[in-house]
Amino acid sequence: MSMVKGVDVASYQSTTYSTTGLDFVIVKATQSTNYINPKMTAQADRARRAGLVVGYYHFLVKGRPKEQAAYFVTHAGERAGDILACDWETNTDGTYATNAEKDTFIKEVKRLRPQCRVVLYCNRSFWTTRDTTSYAGDGLWIADPNRSAGSPNVEHPWTFHQYSISGGIDRNVGNFPNRAALKKWADGAADAPPSRPAPSTPSTGGATVALTAQQVHDAVWKLDQIAAPDTSPTRDTNPNWQAQSWLKDTGNTVRALRVELGAVKAQAQANGKALSAALERIDALTATVAHLAAGRGSEGQS
Template sequence: MALNGIDISNWQSGINLAVVPCDFVVIKATEGTGYVNPDYERAYRQAKTAGKCLGIYHYASGGNIQAEAEYFLKNAGSRVGEAMLVLDWEGRSNPAFGVNDREWVKAWCNYISTKTSVNPVIYVQQSMMSRLQNIGNYGLWVAQYASMEPIGYQENPWNEGAYACVMRQYSSSGRLSGWNGNLDLNKFYGDRQAWSRYAGKGNQTTSEKPSEEEENQEGTTLDLVFFGRCVENLEMGKNGKAGLEPDMEKCRG
């Protein structure tokens, strides 16, 4: 069982989420410590009324970790426990990207988890997955594209199965009825109940702390929570193809 859905930001302001076909919507809420998506609240209300599975994300600016986490939580408000919480980890306007990825992301997620009893999901491009090795019990939403050609929902996205993830973004050139423009297309590997588990409070699971050797190990393995199970030692990029990994946030805003 899987769900098809989209993620949106200010670039899709005014989109009618009751008309565009999607099982779920992940909406940009905040960026850094000074930006709130002006269409965030309207889009969220409309998606909720339309019965969509809900998610909200924070675009990391790589600044003060606690300040960015608190800013996100302030604007998330009562949506915590109802919407999947997501950290968007990309390179644009983020000096920590490619420098101390694991430390920053882990600290932000740990802070959110401690404050809310919800484990956030991490959005990241496929080539950066190994930098988040042993990150903890935080699911990954992985972006990797076969091309930039316009497409609709795909039952079996390109390179599916090469690595494990909670959710896969396989296009930023998606075309769906009800919106005259590009959309990010995603596949969530679970049903509505599984989505609710990621969104709901108490979704934390306990795992043994990795040894110092495991903490410092580099390679092509990743530990992550996949529907409540710890998936260990997964090979990345089995077919050797890197795929397209454009600056998605630059397109989304």
């Protein structure tokens, strides 16, 4: 499958990076609410002069996600069709934004910049161990340097894959057949193609066709934008809750209930043992009282 190629750059990269063979460039714009990449404009202009699709990313830190979103859109490029990204990873001080803060930031950027695609960047560890909602805005930009370009080890459909660092610059591929298709998506005129297209299904003459787990997952993913189930925990705040996200939350709830049930059972067993010991003590005391009463009765007869 053909894919477009791109890089992402920040202040520690040159403003004269090579654009040869590239289709897109994503430039670091801001971080927190007090940092702007001093090379941002020059780095973005170099990509525009080469006719590439341009994007900007914000390094999200812990706390005040809406304020960070406003800061980002205030300083990032103003052009419709520019891709905006939330960079969700560990800060140099060891802290990181919560899953809820990540979701809030992306939704606020989408509200402030409805003319732009907004995606989530994170590494595979964050996606598989810290994400709890499967929410990535308009697409997932996954960092997985342990896999070849275009084959990140995630089940969720991906839009961009950061797969290596070469020449001091992060290398990426996009899940689009050509630059025109990427630009059409960035302009909001088309959906991104599925990251793992299902093979055509041959005629079976009515026989049962076995589906792989990946095909089932992809089919569920295509239900995006359906009405949320009545039991969806975020129905009030996200009426377009994705089906697999709801299932993921349901699974998390079941696991939490099992843990709680185990604790209740353990407490019940402890209470049962305490009750048995108390009953045995009562029986012993009752026997002692009966013995003493019998002794006093014998004294009265003598």
